[in-house]
Amino acid sequence: MSRERREELRSNFDLFVQGAGDDPARLLGLARVAGNLDLWRQHDELLGRARTLAEPGSALSRAIQHRINRRVPTWHFSMLHDRERNEAVDRAIRTAVSPGDRVLDIGSGSGLLAMMAARAGAESVVTCESNPAIAAMAAEIVALNGFSDTIRVIAKPSTDLDVEADLGGPVDVVVSEVLAANLIGEGVHTTMEDAVRRLLRPGGRLVPASGDIVVALAEWTELTLSAGSRNSICERSTACDRATLA
Numbered sequence: 520m521s522r523e524r525r526e527e528l529r530s531n532f533d534l535f536v537q538g539a540g541d542d543p544a545r546l547l548g549l550a551r552v553a554g555n556l557d558l559w560r561q562h563d564e565l566l567g568r569a570r571t572l573a574e575p576g577s578a579l580s581r582a583i584q585h586r587i588n589r590r591v592p593t594w595h596f597s598m599l600h601d602r603e604r605n606e607a608v609d610r611a612i613r614t615a616v617s618p619g620d621r622v623l624d625i626g627s628g629s630g631l632l633a634m635m636a637a638r639a640g641a642e643s644v645v646t647c648e649s650n651p652a653i654a655a656m657a658a659e660i661v662a663l664n665g666f667s668d669t670i671r672v673i674a675k676p677s678t679d680l681d682v683e684a685d686l687g688g689p690v691d692v693v694v695s696e697v698l699a700a701n702l703i704g705e706g707v708h709t710t711m712e713d714a715v716r717r718l719l720r721p722g723g724r725l726v727p728a729s730g731d732i733v734v735a736l737a738e739w740t741e742l743t744l745s746a747g748s749r750n751s752i753c754e755r756s757t758a759c760d761r762a763t764l765a
């Protein structure tokens with residue numbers, strides 16, 4: 520496909536979505552096209568809609584679920600098994616959240632941080648997740664753990680939240696773990712700037728409230744590096760892997 524054709528499809532994509540109506544098979548087909556065009560927000564929204572419309576247990580429903588599952592990055596599982604990380608986050612949340620606080624958790628994942636905030640005494644927790652498949656799973660996990668009365672899962676990026684309609688006003692505490700391996704990648708700066716400006720009350724608390732990037736110079740003269748491996752080394756070095764750099 521030519522670059523021009525690709526751009527044309529991308530810019531008209533919302534028209535195709537409108538034309539698909541409520542037919543789950545067409546929505547799945549369109550989701551595949553959206554994926555090929557790197558329109559991942561539309562891709563995920565189409566699959567979320569297709570899933571609610573497809574007959575449960577049907578071959579179509581299984582095909583939709585299969586594609587949704589492929590969108591869940593496998594690092595979620597290793598992150599959940601990172602006991603040191605989880606315990607550190609729990610300690611920070613217990614310090615920041617006081618009984619009666621209203622809390623926003625950005626990036627639900629499994630809902631772990633939202634449940635920690637509820638356990639720390641928050642009066643209410645809204646947790647938002649940009650990936651609808653993950654948001655649906657978070658809602659299930661929250662319910663299975665008996666937190667449905669306190670925690671509400673919203674399948675939206677934080678930057679799309681309406682502070683009044685979704686949160687009932689700015690919250691007392693924002694917790695999040697949307698950090699990239701190099702701290703500031705993956706749009707975290709935009710997310711946090713927006714959260715502090717619109718979603719957190721003046722004087723409210725952030726968890727985490729700050730982070731450090733550690734940089735060191737390294738010399739590697741023995742290898743002639745391809746562009747790809749050079750990039751990967753740059754990424755690892757910004758991830759503060761001191762052992763690699765030592």
Ligand SMILES: C[S@@+](CC[C@H](N)C(=O)[O-])C[C@H]1O[C@@H](n2cnc3c(N)ncnc32)[C@H](O)[C@@H]1O
Pocket residue numbers: 598599625626627628629630631632647648649650653675676677678695696697698710
């Ligand atoms: C690193 S995971 C953390 C999951 C969970 N909070 C935890 O700590 O176990 C980050 C999650 O945040 C979601 N995410 C990233 N930026 C977001 C944003 N601005 N709004 C909503 N979700 C976001 C991603 O889709 C991903 O599921």
